[in-house]
Amino acid sequence: MKVIVIGCTHAGTAAITQMARLYPQAEITVYERNDNISFLSCGIALHVGGVVQQAESLFYSSPEQLAELGVHTRMLHNVLSVDTKAKTITVRDIMKDEIFTDTYDKLVVTTGSWPVVPKLEGIDLDNIMLCKNYAHAQAIIERAKQAERIVVVGAGYIGIELVEAFEQLGKQVTVIDNTPRVLYKYLDREYTDLVEEAMKQRHIRLALNQSVTGFTGEKGRVSRVITTVGEYEADLVIMCIGFRPNTELLAGQVDRLANGAIIVDDYMRTSCPDVYAAGDSCAIRYNPTRQHAYIPLATNAVRMGTLVARNLIEPTVKYMGTQGTSGLKIFDLNIASTGLTEQAALDAGLIVKSVTINDNYRPEFMPTYEKALLKVVYQEASGRIVGAQVLSKADLTQAINTLSVCIQNRMTMDELAFVDFFFQPYYNKPWNLLNQAGLQAFAIDQHEAKL
Missing domain, CATH: 3.50.50.60 (FAD/NAD(P)-binding domain)
Known part of the structure; x- marks a missing residue:
């Protein structure tokens, strides 16, 4: 089996390393037009601000490491075109200024995105x-x-x-x-x-x-x-006004969104046989709306790249979709969000309610405690959770990972009210903030039912 991978950032690196381990007999060739691979661009601000002293530490793989896995990595090679019917690609060797053609049995497109x-x-x-x-x-x-x-x-x-x-x-x-x-x-x-x-x-x-x-x-x-x-x-x-998917190589050959993002199924297959795609070049299933959306995140990319490898021969592991979960530390504020904001839910045509908890995250008898602001957005009719946000000087961002799972599993606010969360005064109150949100929604709905 001859596999060609175009592009080697988050999704490409994940796909390549997994394919090399799962299919040791496969001939895997990577074409990358840059002179480096696997750069964590999400760490640029940390490097600029001096938190990360050495930019080299933001790389998590190299051509040498891939070579140890038996992968042929061709740096400074720009893929000019793809013919999915003939299963060929045309490539320019940038250093030699030479153009040649290569063939594939399976093609993996992880060409990423570029700033608008x-x-x-x-x-x-x-x-x-x-x-x-x-x-x-x-x-x-x-x-x-x-x-x-x-x-x-x-x-x-x-x-x-x-x-x-x-x-x-x-x-x-x-x-x-x-x-x-x-x-x-x-x-x-x-x-x-x-x-x-x-x-x-x-x-x-x-x-x-x-x-x-x-x-x-x-x-x-x-x-x-x-x-x-x-x-x-x-x-x-x-x-820094946004990103566009790099997908012109497959224009007119696979299904794409209006912005060019490649549409893949739950097994990372495009609409063209034997062509797979992952990462920032793709649209993915957004669980809060159950629609395809363009959400370029490193977390999505590595998951999708891994799934390409798992499903390269036959469909075995389905993609679970995404909530677009993300976090940010700005000054002394720890912030995280998942799913839809209330405004985004309304813009998407959903009829939603929200509850906001503004409370100290742990008991006031503790020597110190900080305020926490938690908001959960849910559908009015079903109570299904569709989004959440948290902010505090204390690091409570893992609560958003929990709520991401809730959205993925289509949980309701009633269920959230009584989920089993531990209590320990160092970390929280007897009623966890997430429980409090569920209980508040439950009380509101009960009150409105009586009116």
Whole structure:
């Protein structure tokens, strides 16, 4: 069996290492157009902020390690086209500038994603940068040394993490986003208000509800960011407005979403026989809505890559879907979310309710305790849990992993009220915060039933 893998980041590395172990007789060839593999891009902000001193520690595999597994890794090789009917690919060896063709029995597409780069006036000015790979990380660190005024465009997870890193380096930081709140996709207003207040206390400028329309510069280098509201001085601009799947190789050959994300079934199979896909190049089943969605997360990628290997010969292990579970530490706040926010649920046409618990996470007789803010969103008719968020100075983020399982298993608030959670004063109260949320929803529903 001859297997070709295109792309070697999270999903690709997971698929390759598992296939090498499961099918030792297979001939596995990896084509990667970059000069490195398996870079944890989610650690870039930590590296920029000095938490992670060596960027090299953000790699978790290498061509040498794959070679030990019997895998042929061809770095700096760009796949130009794929012919799924002939089962061939056309490749350019970047170093030799030579083009050749290779054949496959099974094709695994893990081409990942790339930052969205809008076509704006001045976008090509020097010191306007992307944040995705190892080269970006190194360049950002070098340019930031000479920059005092830094503008981050995009207030999602990556953008906010970079804002924190630059603030800790003593920079004057502005964050611009076209939504009314930071972290709009991940958190409801109760949470973003707290995050924004923490940012303002640190003199970070929030330029929200406005879109970037262009850039101006001096001597070829950016000096101002122009928006629909005003202008902001900048020595360095980082663009973090989202990602697009890299899937043009399969355009017209497999089913895709409107944004180009490849649609796969529960066994990571595309609509084309013997072609599999995983990671940021794919759409996946989003359990809260039971629809396909584009959710580029490293956790999704490694799971999907592993499942490609498990199902390469025959379908054996089904994908369980995703809740889009994620976490963030910003300043002294520990934040995590899963599933739909209340706003996202309403936007999706769901009729939902929510309960919010704002309580100390452990008994007040303990020497110290912190406030915890927990919100659970559920469908009004069935009580089925569809989303949750938590925030505290204490690290309570594992509660969101528990609620992720609840969403995956289609649990209701009534069931959550009486789940068996331990009590120990160091960690919680006799009624766990999650139990409290279920009990509060139960009480509300009982009260409304009587009216």
